[in-house]
Amino acid sequence: SQQGEEDPQALSIQEGENATMNCSYKTSINNLQWYRQNSGRGLVHLILIRSNEREKHSGRLRVTLDTSKKSSSLLITASRAADTASYFCASDPYNNNDMRFGAGTRLTVKP
């Protein structure tokens, strides 16, 4: 079954605001990865958080992981119009080599 469901499905904010996207998954994981996809383009790897980590930062990105709730969040601070894209979480299940994606959050940052 598919893992990783994001919410919200769509998010529209003003430039400079923070954007928070959430992801839930179903089974135990080794890690969870966040990707970005510009319309009709490839998936760009943003950040990987391992199951024994609770928080990770990369530039304006902050990812949290709560394995007890099987959920993760991606925070983009001080958003820019160029951050407009779809964001997907992908959970890497424990003992399986079949990383599964959620449906994604479509983020629109208005200038």
Added chain:
Amino acid sequence: EPEVTQTPSHQVTQMGQEVILRCVPISNHLYFYWYRQILGQKVEFLVSFYNNEISEKSEIFDDQFSVERPDGSNFTLKIRSTKLEDSAMYFCASSTGANGEAFFGQGTRLTVV
């Protein structure tokens, strides 16, 4: 910076025809994957490949699909007899380890007419 490359970027084929989608993973990576994304929908796992054999496959990856690593660099996805519903973006990915970062190519847009 090393990247996963996919060819062609766009392929149009007649229903019932065979197609081969090509991928060149990052050279020191050992795990290879194919995913697909139907327009406007989520990215779906098709298959993972390690040590010259399939390690996992999804329910989508039926007998019409096959993968091959014919030489040291290419990783291919073959669809034997395409259907209209095979129209999608197909993404190849590779990683150094089973639990490492997976890097994706730009995708091949397959249109079955």
